[in-house]
Each structure stands twice: as C-alpha cells, then as structure tokens.
Amino acid sequence: MTVSRVVFSFLWFACLVFSPQVVSAQSSGLGPGWTLQPEASTIRFQSVKNLTKVESSGFVQFDGQIDPDGKAQIRIFLDSVDTKIDLRNVRMRFLFFETFEFPEAVITAQIDPSVLADLPTQRRKVIPLAFELKLHGVTKTLETEVAVTLVGDEIVAVSSTAPVSVAAADFNLEGGIKKLEEAANVAIVPSATVTFDFMFSRNSGQQVAQETAPEAQQAAATAIEPEGNLDEEACKGRFEILSRTDNIYFASGSASLDKRSEPLLDSLVDIILRCPDLKIEVGGHTDSDGSAAANKRLSERRAASVENYLYGKKVSGNRITSVGYGEASPIASNDTPDGKRRNRRIEFIVVD
Structure with missing residues (x-):
C-alpha cells in the first residue's frame, strides 16, 4: 500500500545515487553504470493500526541499476513483502498489493550528473529528487529529499532524510486497505511512512548489470514463505x-x-x-x-x-x-x- 509507494521512492533515491558517477574523482560521467546491492540495503515501511499500534515491515527482494546514459530504474518484488508473520504476508500479497496481477513496483528517473558533481569533495549531500513510481497499475511523479554519501570511489549510500508519507488513495489501494481491515478486524490508517538505506556499487563493465537480469526475473515470482508443503x-x-x-x-x-x-x-x-x-x-x-x-x-x-x-x-x-x-x-x-x-x-x- 503506502508501503509500495514508499518502496518506490526508495528506489528512486537509489537511482540518484547511481548518478554519482561523479562519485569518483576520476569519473566524468556515469561510466559503466551502477548496481544496487540489496544485501547491504534496506527498505522499511511503517503502518498504523487501531490509531496507536505502529508496525514496521519491509521487502526482501529488489534490484536496481543506473545506465551509462543516466537512466535509473529500481524494481521492488511485492511478493517479498516481509511483516515477520506468515499469514500477514499472505494478506498483504493477495488483498493489498494483489501481486497475482501487479507483481512489481517500478521506480524510474533520469539523472543529471551535475547535481552531484561536487560529491567527491563534499562527501555527503542532501538533494531533492523527482521520480516516477509505477504501482498497482498507477504511475505518478513524486518528489522527496535524500542524503547521498560517498563511502568510497566505488560505493555510494543513498538514504531517506525523513520518513516518506505515502497515501493509499494515490495508487487505488483503498480497496486493499478495506480488505485488510475486514480480514484482520482492525482499523488501518490509509497512509504509511517509508524509510530506506541503499548501497550502490560501480559496475566493472556493462556485463555486470546484464548478468543480474535473469536472477531478478526469477526473484519476481518468488514469495517469502515456507518452502514445500504447507501445514x-x-x-x-x-x-x-x-x-x-x-x-x-x-x-x-x-x-x-x-x-x-x-x-x-x-x-x-x-x-x-x-x-x-x-x-x-x-x-x-x-x-x-x-x-x-x-x-x-x-x-x-x-x-x-x-x-x-x-x-x-x-x-x-x-x-x-x-x-x-x-x-x-x-x-x-x-x-x-x-x-x-x-x-x-x-x-x-x-x-x-
């Protein structure tokens, strides 16, 4: 829901980070591009039930890259939503995100390297970010602010500077909220906040980004739930x-x-x-x-x-x-x- 939206925002943040081709003092452009490192990255969203109970959840599977021409894209595989409770994950997938029809959330952006041209000397910059988010069949242009930190010549971190608020109504997810409320017998605030920390590494060549594609395609169909037969x-x-x-x-x-x-x-x-x-x-x-x-x-x-x-x-x-x-x-x-x-x-x- 709002979570999806938030996730997408995160992805966009990551896209900007890739732009830091400028990240390396030796770079004059995006070079071979940048790849998101999901094992070192997190996407979290917070929802509120019954007015006071705050729950934090996230996504396990996502990928992203920034092309040499500055086009950035991040995909979040919604089947991988992780609330730490099995049946709650199933509710999110089938009742809220409807992953059988909308398996991914996609964030895209065109990066201007000049925005981060002084990152090698500043080391950390807080910048505005405009991105396009496609979620639940709806595409919207959003804006936020992210912190870009140069960890090394080959690594850049992109993080939210404050929780990002996302409304379910913006992505036609009000019906999903209602289904969750009825299934769990709770009242849910129809918006959520998202926080994220993304790590990107510079590609050694074009082949790096291409090799991740088959794994990403497989991940899109993988749910985070017990393997094999169910009890x-x-x-x-x-x-x-x-x-x-x-x-x-x-x-x-x-x-x-x-x-x-x-x-x-x-x-x-x-x-x-x-x-x-x-x-x-x-x-x-x-x-x-x-x-x-x-x-x-x-x-x-x-x-x-x-x-x-x-x-x-x-x-x-x-x-x-x-x-x-x-x-x-x-x-x-x-x-x-x-x-x-x-x-x-x-x-x-x-x-x-």
Whole structure:
C-alpha cells in the first residue's frame, strides 16, 4: 500500500545515487553504470493500526541499476513483502498489493550528473529528487529529499532524510486497505511512512548489470514463505484469505469465467498443490436480485466453473467439490450496490 509507494521512492533515491558517477574523482560521467546491492540495503515501511499500534515491515527482494546514459530504474518484488508473520504476508500479497496481477513496483528517473558533481569533495549531500513510481497499475511523479554519501570511489549510500508519507488513495489501494481491515478486524490508517538505506556499487563493465537480469526475473515470482508443503493451519489461512480477494469475475448472469480471474486462480492452484492432504470446497454465492431458485442454480454453475478450471491446472483426483449457496449466506447488506458486489463471491474452505 503506502508501503509500495514508499518502496518506490526508495528506489528512486537509489537511482540518484547511481548518478554519482561523479562519485569518483576520476569519473566524468556515469561510466559503466551502477548496481544496487540489496544485501547491504534496506527498505522499511511503517503502518498504523487501531490509531496507536505502529508496525514496521519491509521487502526482501529488489534490484536496481543506473545506465551509462543516466537512466535509473529500481524494481521492488511485492511478493517479498516481509511483516515477520506468515499469514500477514499472505494478506498483504493477495488483498493489498494483489501481486497475482501487479507483481512489481517500478521506480524510474533520469539523472543529471551535475547535481552531484561536487560529491567527491563534499562527501555527503542532501538533494531533492523527482521520480516516477509505477504501482498497482498507477504511475505518478513524486518528489522527496535524500542524503547521498560517498563511502568510497566505488560505493555510494543513498538514504531517506525523513520518513516518506505515502497515501493509499494515490495508487487505488483503498480497496486493499478495506480488505485488510475486514480480514484482520482492525482499523488501518490509509497512509504509511517509508524509510530506506541503499548501497550502490560501480559496475566493472556493462556485463555486470546484464548478468543480474535473469536472477531478478526469477526473484519476481518468488514469495517469502515456507518452502514445500504447507501445514494445515497455513493452508486454511490461505484459503480464507483467497476467499476475500473479490478477483474472480463472471459476466452478469453468467457462469463463464472471465480471463481476468486466471491470475488469482493460478495462484490458488499453487497453494492447493502445496496442501496435498486436504480437500477443498469451492462455494458459490450471489446477491438477492432475482429469485432464490435462480440464484441457487447460478451459484452452483459458477462454483462448478471454478472447480473445472482448477482440475484443468494439475489438480488431480477428487480433491475439490463445488457447492452453490445462492443468496442464503450474505456477508453484507443487499440494499447497496457495494453490498451486492461483496455478496457475489466465491469462497474456498477446507472440508473433512
């Protein structure tokens, strides 16, 4: 959420740091470019729950580089969000960031080397930074201030001078905030603050930046969670969270799955395969428009469509059953459009 935004800001900071080609007294430009060193860098964001409880989280996987021409880019792999609690990580990924559709946050900037031309003599400078952040399908231009410190001719540190405030509304993340609040039964301040410390090293040549690309691509699909099969508690928690996403779509009055549903369902397949001993019920629910009998039939057909999709994606045997509940189990009022939307849903539960 705000965290994503903050992360992006950090990345931009890093981009500026790369600009310090000027960093070396021997450089007249960006030379072979600069590469972010994630093992020596941190990105943290702070959120507030129930008005007074402050929680600090971060991201484990991110990369970045500054090209010889001054173009800087940093990518944050949102699946790597780390709150130190497994199911909270899962909520952030599926309910807030919706990483099955938006796996990365990307920061880009064009660096002017002249801004840091005197860094070799000053050693540390606080500079304004303008950057573009792409998060959750939204791209915005932002501004902040960072401290750039010359650690050595080959190393530069870029750090936030103060926490950066990011509003969820700027990146269409208000819906994610609401889902988190309902899932955890808490009130969340719809903005967050971000702090960061980035370390960049000068490339020995163009090949350095190119060699990091395959690893970065692999990292983008890697979630920070237990490896291998999941225990029953972790499985049940994930299915409960996936039931809250609202990212399974059907045309009005139809049981045909919209292609927009596939990214979430493909993520669900991975979780089902990691819970090999459990049977899953796919439950279909509708709003109260129309007759109860028609809604029951529609919910049954929609649940069956999801069941068939999952069986077509490596899920074997009789591990999945589909049930249609019609309008019998609403989770919101059917008197409002938003309430009806929430009642039209697919849920996943573990059954005996």
